[in-house]
Amino acid sequence: MMESVLDLLSWALIVIGGAFGIIGGVGIVRLPTFFTRIHAAGMAETMCVPPILLAMMLQSGWSLVTFKLAVILGFLFLTSPAASHALAKAALHGGVSPHDEDIGRS
Amino acid sequence: MNLDSVIDILLLAFMAVIAIAIVRIRDLFGIAMLFSIFSLLSAGVFTVMDAADVAFTEAAVGAGISTILMLATLTRTARKEKPSNSKNPAVALIVVFVTGALLVFGTSDLPRFGDPQAPVHQHVAPRYIEESPKEIGIPNMVTSVLASYRGYDTLGETTVIFTAGIAVMALLGMRRSRRREDDEEID
Amino acid sequence: MYTAAGLAILITMVLAITRTLLGPTVYDRILAVNMFGTKTVLIIAVIAFMSGRTDLLDIALAYALINFIGIVAVLKFFEYGEFSRGGRGRP
Amino acid sequence: MIRYVSLALVLMGIWLLLSGHYDPLLISLGVVSVVVTVWIAARLNVVDHEGHPIHIVLRLLTYFPWLFWEIIKSNVDVARRVLSPSLPISPQVFSVPASQKTDVGRTIYANSITLTPGTVTIDVRGSQVEVHALTTESADGVKTGRMDARVTRFEGES
Structure with missing residues (x-):
């Protein structure tokens, strides 16, 4: 009983994570400008990685593996905004304009 | 075809794509980032091949430290690659192809991947596998081979890397202080 | 279950690499590559689970830790590298 | 110590x-x-208030659940906009004030904005945070200052 509930939860999390990952991938291809694509990438990072890692945590139960996954999750969670910010700033300095009127250009 | 081989093929395909991208783009900052991903992908391939320790080193050194070193170098040089002025790219292509063909030809003599009858697995490997936990007391076999059975080797390697590290630090630090003096003159 | 996760991650990786090839600016490529890197960590974790060798997770962990240093290096590059001439961006 | x-x-x-x-x-x-x-x-000399901020760890525990909920909500919104071309996007840049007193607090606020999809912090200048938003709605979400107030509250006066 407990097993199947955990399995069901893991499946749900993996479906959510996979779906958001793919949507983020579609977004990064489909959205028109660099600064809009950052949002799609951020989405793939915040809604794809944590659910899949959580699903694996549920599957591995109370063990060292769970803690390792938790640490990976924590670090990715800490670094992903820093990375997005670094890129946005780099692009801004590098001359990519974040303003609306550039949509047609790229 | 199981997912393992699908992952294998895709990872190798990604590596090829990224290698082509590295050749094509001219922005060195982008190239440094692509190199880091290339290393990470090779770490992934090593993971699929069960070579955990190699993958570990590749992820830490290839994807991590060398990216930082390349960025540190980039702050001292230009950001754009100069347009290539070689007259005859065909020669380079031929050299690359001949070298590649020789290397591929060389692999035909190698034992199959993971073959238990391979010569490397006949000599001292059984002893390492069976005795090293008792003899050395370290659970990781690779560590006991590197740090104990081949301790002098590793000491030499570490010395080389340490020297290289000091040399790199000296080079980077020297340029920086000179640049600071330049800045003061301009200001 | 891990097969499904692995496939979804691989599809995402394919999409990300499409953007890497399309460009148009170098920042688009880096953005895609960055996303690609996170997905590679994830797929290493999934491979570890699929083959039942959970000690392979250490690789993903090591990369997550190193990645942090790498991003700080990138930020420093843009903060104190060639763009810092004229004091722009300094605290 | x-x-x-x-x-x-x-x-x-x-x-x-x-x-x-x-x-x-x-x-x-x-x-x-x-x-x-x-x-x-x-x-x-890196083990200080900024390098190892143990003073806010406990208060972070009350902040994270709220942040996660915000992240999920805005994720769904961005996902809908990516998938259906009929929903418009209107990228824009604006500045909002960050009322935190310490650098750690400001960093947490800026990172929270970035973590919520639809908004990315581009730059922090003094107590102003420059934000890029994907849609007018997500921009309005930041402009209400609810997240700002939350971060300031748990940052406390340490």
Whole structure:
């Protein structure tokens, strides 16, 4: 009983994570400008990685593996905004304009 | 075809794509980032091949430290690659192809991947596998081979890397202080 | 279950690499590559689970830790590298 | 001093986590590494209010659930906009004030904005945060200042 509930939860999390990952991938291809694509990438990072890692945590139960996954999750969670910010700033300095009127250009 | 081989093929395909991208783009900052991903992908391939320790080193050194070193170098040089002025790219292509063909030809003599009858697995490997936990007391076999059975080797390697590290630090630090003096003159 | 996760991650990786090839600016490529890197960590974790060798997770962990240093290096590059001439961006 | 002790404990935890082998030899190697690391950190002077902010860890626990909920909500919104071309996007840049007093607080606020899809922090200038938003709705969400107030509240007066 407990097993199947955990399995069901893991499946749900993996479906959510996979779906958001793919949507983020579609977004990064489909959205028109660099600064809009950052949002799609951020989405793939915040809604794809944590659910899949959580699903694996549920599957591995109370063990060292769970803690390792938790640490990976924590670090990715800490670094992903820093990375997005670094890129946005780099692009801004590098001359990519974040303003609306550039949509047609790229 | 199981997912393992699908992952294998895709990872190798990604590596090829990224290698082509590295050749094509001219922005060195982008190239440094692509190199880091290339290393990470090779770490992934090593993971699929069960070579955990190699993958570990590749992820830490290839994807991590060398990216930082390349960025540190980039702050001292230009950001754009100069347009290539070689007259005859065909020669380079031929050299690359001949070298590649020789290397591929060389692999035909190698034992199959993971073959238990391979010569490397006949000599001292059984002893390492069976005795090293008792003899050395370290659970990781690779560590006991590197740090104990081949301790002098590793000491030499570490010395080389340490020297290289000091040399790199000296080079980077020297340029920086000179640049600071330049800045003061301009200001 | 891990097969499904692995496939979804691989599809995402394919999409990300499409953007890497399309460009148009170098920042688009880096953005895609960055996303690609996170997905590679994830797929290493999934491979570890699929083959039942959970000690392979250490690789993903090591990369997550190193990645942090790498991003700080990138930020420093843009903060104190060639763009810092004229004091722009300094605290 | 308490910061050094807690840093040592955290490092020891990481060692035990990564090693997974608990015999006396390996654990004593770990202790030696931790002591050396803490000593180097002390020499570098990085174990301070900013480098090892233990004072807000407890309060973070009340902030994270709220942040997660916000992230999920905005994720769904961005996903809908990516998938259906009929929903418009209107990228825009604007500045909002950050009322936090410390750098740690401001960093947490800026990172929270970035973590919520639909908004990315581009730059922090003094107490102004420059934000790029994907849609007018997500921009309005930041402009209401609810997140700002939340971060300021748990940052406290430390």
